Amino acid sequence: MASSLSQAQLVTALNLRMLVTRWQSAAVTVVGIAGVMIVLIGVFSIYEGFRTALDLSGSPDVAFILRGGSSDEMQSGLSLEESRVVGDSPEVARAAQGPVLSPEIFVNVDVPSRATGISMMVPMRGVGPQAPNVRAHFRWVAGRMLTPGTNEIVVGRGAAAQFAGLDLGKELKLGSNRWQIVGIFADAGGVAESELWADVTVMQGVFQYGNGFQSIRARLASPAVFGEFKDRLTTDPRVNLRVLTEREYLSFLSRGLRAIIMSAGVAIALLMGVGAIFAALNTMYAAVAARTREIATLRALGFGAFPVVVSVLAEAMLLGVAGAVLGGCIGYLAFNGVQTSTLNMVSFSQVTFAFRVTAELLWWGLIYALALTFIGGVLPAIRAARLPIAGGLREL
Amino acid sequence: MLRFLPLLWASLRRRSLRSVFTLMSIVVAFLLYGVLEALRFGFFGGVEAAGDNRLMTTHRMSIVRELPGSYLGKVHSIPGIRQVSAQVWFGGWFRDERNQLQVIAADPETLLEVYPEIHLADTEKRAWIADRTGVIVGKNLAGQFGWRVGDQIPLQQSIPYKSDGNTWAVTVRGIYVQDGADNRGMYMQYKYLDETRVWGRGRIGWMVPLLETPTDAARISREIDALFANSPAETKTASEKTWVGDFAKQVGNIGLMLSAVAFAVFFTMLLVAANTMAQSVRERTNEIGVLKTLGFTNGTVTWLVLLESLALTVVGGTLGLALALVLTQAMKPLLNSFVPLFQIPGYAVALGFGLMILLGLVAGALPAARAMRLDVVEALRSG
Numbered sequence: 001m002a003s004s005l006s007q008a009q010l011v012t013a014l015n016l017r018m019l020v021t022r023w024q025s026a027a028v029t030v031v032g033i034a035g036v037m038i039v040l041i042g043v044f045s046i047y048e049g050f051r052t053a054l055d056l057s058g059s060p061d062v063a064f065i066l067r068g069g070s071s072d073e074m075q076s077g078l079s080l081e082e083s084r085v086v087g088d089s090p091e092v093a094r095a096a097q098g099p100v101l102s103p104e105i106f107v108n109v110d111v112p113s114r115a116t117g118i119s120m121m122v123p124m125r126g127v128g129p130q131a132p133n134v135r136a137h138f139r140w141v142a143g144r145m146l147t148p149g150t151n152e153i154v155v156g157r158g159a160a161a162q163f164a165g166l167d168l169g170k171e172l173k174l175g176s177n178r179w180q181i182v183g184i185f186a187d188a189g190g191v192a193e194s195e196l197w198a199d200v201t202v203m204q205g206v207f208q209y210g211n212g213f214q215s216i217r218a219r220l221a222s223p224a225v226f227g228e229f230k231d232r233l234t235t236d237p238r239v240n241l242r243v244l245t246e247r248e249y250l251s252f253l254s255r256g257l258r259a260i261i262m263s264a265g266v267a268i269a270l271l272m273g274v275g276a277i278f279a280a281l282n283t284m285y286a287a288v289a290a291r292t293r294e295i296a297t298l299r300a301l302g303f304g305a306f307p308v309v310v311s312v313l314a315e316a317m318l319l320g321v322a323g324a325v326l327g328g329c330i331g332y333l334a335f336n337g338v339q340t341s342t343l344n345m346v347s348f349s350q351v352t353f354a355f356r357v358t359a360e361l362l363w364w365g366l367i368y369a370l371a372l373t374f375i376g377g378v379l380p381a382i383r384a385a386r387l388p389i390a391g392g393l394r395e396l
Numbered sequence: 397m398l399r400f401l402p403l404l405w406a407s408l409r410r411r412s413l414r415s416v417f418t419l420m421s422i423v424v425a426f427l428l429y430g431v432l433e434a435l436r437f438g439f440f441g442g443v444e445a446a447g448d449n450r451l452m453t454t455h456r457m458s459i460v461r462e463l464p465g466s467y468l469g470k471v472h473s474i475p476g477i478r479q480v481s482a483q484v485w486f487g488g489w490f491r492d493e494r495n496q497l498q499v500i501a502a503d504p505e506t507l508l509e510v511y512p513e514i515h516l517a518d519t520e521k522r523a524w525i526a527d528r529t530g531v532i533v534g535k536n537l538a539g540q541f542g543w544r545v546g547d548q549i550p551l552q553q554s555i556p557y558k559s560d561g562n563t564w565a566v567t568v569r570g571i572y573v574q575d576g577a578d579n580r581g582m583y584m585q586y587k588y589l590d591e592t593r594v595w596g597r598g599r600i601g602w603m604v605p606l607l608e609t610p611t612d613a614a615r616i617s618r619e620i621d622a623l624f625a626n627s628p629a630e631t632k633t634a635s636e637k638t639w640v641g642d643f644a645k646q647v648g649n650i651g652l653m654l655s656a657v658a659f660a661v662f663f664t665m666l667l668v669a670a671n672t673m674a675q676s677v678r679e680r681t682n683e684i685g686v687l688k689t690l691g692f693t694n695g696t697v698t699w700l701v702l703l704e705s706l707a708l709t710v711v712g713g714t715l716g717l718a719l720a721l722v723l724t725q726a727m728k729p730l731l732n733s734f735v736p737l738f739q740i741p742g743y744a745v746a747l748g749f750g751l752m753i754l755l756g757l758v759a760g761a762l763p764a765a766r767a768m769r770l771d772v773v774e775a776l777r778s779g
Binding site: 032036038070071107109116274276278285 | 413414417418420421424425427428432435456457458459461493554555562626628630632642645653656657660661663665667668671672674675
């Protein structure tokens with residue numbers, strides 16, 4: 001066995017040195033695998049970006065409260081009394097100004113897209129002064145927080161990039177109302193970055209909400225007290241509430257779209273993979289045909305069948321690695337960080353997000369490329385091992 | 397032409413395994429092309445089905461904000477408007493929250509007048525109008541749940557419209573077929589919703605005005621919006637086509653992304669096919685020399701190589717498109733709630749055949765040129 005392994009090394013090294021003479025057909029496999037990799041990265045970087053915007057931005061120690069029986073914010077309604085009951089719960093974290101919670105209103109407003117000028121349904125949220133403190137990764141990019149009771153608004157980084165006129169210091173006209181933009185904020189790519197924020201009491205007046213809210217976000221003292229907090233509120237006879245963690249709620253929002261992207265991505269990757277296997281099969285059969293004489297000579301000199309098989313597979317998988325690296329680089333440069341927005345079918349509003357090419361995605365791409373070229377190399381490798389020696393030597 | 401067929405067949409069978417693999421990769425490419433086109437049509441196909449002579453009037457802020465019911469009469473009295481259908485989104489689900497329904501509440505008579513493409517038997521139409529709790533159901537939705545005329549169905553609804561629970565009992569009064577639509581919708585009576593709900597009474601979601609002549613669309617849109625300017629609920633009116641198109645664009649650059657994927661696939665397949673052809677011609681240098689010696693002209697030899705490449709792409713492409721048709725039909729029930737119009741449109745099939753020919757010609761071009769320029773003496777000596 002030891003000699004068989006050292007033979008395999010020898011034959012493989014010899015073969016790879018000869019690869020340059022067959023570069024044209026090898027290049028086809030490399031480009032084919034690179035194509036698969038680029039498409040794979042393109043589709044799944046959308047998935048990753050969307051996942052960052054929705055699932056991962058929700059924190060487990062922020063509670064999200066809706067009216068009992070409502071599945072999302074659009075259908076929910078809460079009273080001032082209910083927000084007081086929530087604020088009185090001992091599990092809610094406290095700051096100098098009182099409980100760390102933000103009663104909120106959610107509406108969609110039309111703002112034109114920067115790229116196309118077409119009106120997009122952009123989420124606008126009425127928030128309490130504590131809103132930045134109930135978002136895990138909140139930070140200011142420019143400007144400052146809005147002053148309660150005024151028509152000042154602050155804008156998420158994603159919204160500012162995608163929609164026209166959302167620049168610091170500018171005035172935004174929505175219907176008959178004018179809003180002054182005083183700040184731009186970031187939330188680590190989270191869903192809040194798609195939103196415009198105004199003071200919740202001002203929005204109650206403008207959008208005829210009386211003194212009602214649609215949701216409450218509350219920061220808990222720790223993630224561990226969520227169970228107690230939920231039990232307390234759902235058994236309190238004074239209120240009818242549905243209590244979730246922010247993470248649960250955001251994951252529910254993105255469920256439909258994530259399922260589409262995932263299934264489309266898997267289907268496209270599998271189909272392209274099958275195409276690439278055929279390309280690899282052609283290349284490797286051609287390679288074996290070109291090496292007929294060389295292989296026969298080696299066999300006649302006493303080399304076994306195993307080293308020949310290894311050398312063919314090694315060649316195929318080397319081409320796979322080359323293709324994966326090439327495709328990975330192109331895919332990373334082309335897609336990583338591309339800012340875009342799409343429609344969230346639950347809230348009927350735009351979610352902005354950036355494509356994300358993660359190390360994990362590149363790693364899986366490489367493994368997939370190796371698997372494809374391995375499959376494409378097996379049959380030609382077996383043929384190479386079975387080549388008749390005498391006939392092969394006679395070949396041109 | 398036909399007499400060359402055996403020669404063509406022989407050259408494809410010369411390395412039959414290679415021909416089969418190339419053919420299969422072309423099959424896969426066109427299968428993917430077909431599915432991507434179906435997906436694109438699913439997202440943007442609604443634009444073609446939208447009526448020319450209908451407008452869409454929504455709340456200026458957003459379609460999810462309701463309008464006062466009094467707007468209906470005001471819009472109807474504008475000259476040039478034949479009829480207006482007021483609609484409210486009901487949504488809801490059947491049995492399980494995952495079976496989300498597209499239920500819209502509307503007045504039956506004006507609805508059917510504004511949408512002449514909704515076909516409903518006269519007896520069913522009369523039965524629906526007569527029953528306040530009646531609904532009409534799209535053919536495909538009825539098929540999915542096995543609903544028949546006369547069936548009682550409980551709709552569930554998370555918007556707390558009612559004081560007593562969230563179940564709405566409705567009776568199927570008709571099953572409709574709407575041209576150019578997915579036929580998975582349901583219409584209930586606006587009266588039933590409005591009389592039952594405890595809040596928001598008298599309000600409507602949006603209006604669909606039907607015009608006397610489509611050419612008036614821009615002028616009448618401006619007139620409607622001017623009517624409600626500076627009121628608490630300003631409106632935004634556009635032709636239904638524009639509205640559906642803009643709504644599709646909300647989804648983002650999906651069309652562009654799908655085209656990019658299709659392009660990547662094509663480029664890859666082009667390379668694979670071109671490489672196979674080049675290899676095959678290189679190996680047959682000697683044979684082509686013999687053909688030329690036997691009196692085949694340069695033109696004929698070129699054509700033979702091109703035909704070989706075309707045969708691969710057209711046969712592979714046709715198989716791929718056929719598979720895509722079967723696959724999209726099979727996938728349709730799974731994707732219905734997200735991409736209702738999931739099917740390969742006719743123009744995409746036509747374009748597909750165009751692409752097969754283009755692919756075959758481009759892939760065969762270089763090898764064909766090589767075969768044409770091949771010097772007989774050189775070629776024979778290389779054997």
